[in-house]
Amino acid sequence: MRIYLLNNTKPYRDGDEEYSGEWFNCPVDFEEVREKLGVEHEEQIEIADYELPFDIHSDMHLWEINANCRMVLEMEGTPIGNEMKAIQQKWFDSFEDFIDHRDEIRFYDVGDGAALAEYLIREESVFGEIPHELLKHIDYHSYGNELEMDDRYLFTASGVFRYQ
Incomplete structure (x- = not known):
């Protein structure tokens, strides 16, 4: 700089x-x-x-x-720092807005939509508690494709970000 x-x-x-x-x-x-x-x-x-x-x-x-x-x-050196420009361009009008809301940005250390879908369903229980025997039948790729189209998520080389 x-x-x-x-x-x-x-x-x-x-x-x-x-x-x-x-x-x-x-x-x-x-x-x-x-x-x-x-x-x-x-x-x-x-x-x-x-x-x-x-x-x-x-x-x-x-x-x-x-x-x-x-x-x-x-x-x-942080994921948000590494992708600062992309995050700012996606959700904020200015650097000051980005700084004011950086604590509202969630980082998921996953590589693609399917991995994000699996994490959200298994770890964060976005659909509530799902019986263990049903988890293997969920189409994570399909749900991941929907997440990739969702404006709330930003997929980068560092991982996935969500502005809440």
């Missing part, structure tokens, strides 16, 4: 070898920005480019970007 910040008090001129900007890893330490760009206040910088798992707007404050980056780092 990184952003390209410009010193907006030093505009680019034809003939200059480079812009008065630099890439910074996130979360950004403003002291480092101050040192490298020669600025005193956040109002003197402009975000020119970014490589982040969330969208930003030009008037977004550095502390907001840093806060979002810290949340991303907290989720790093």
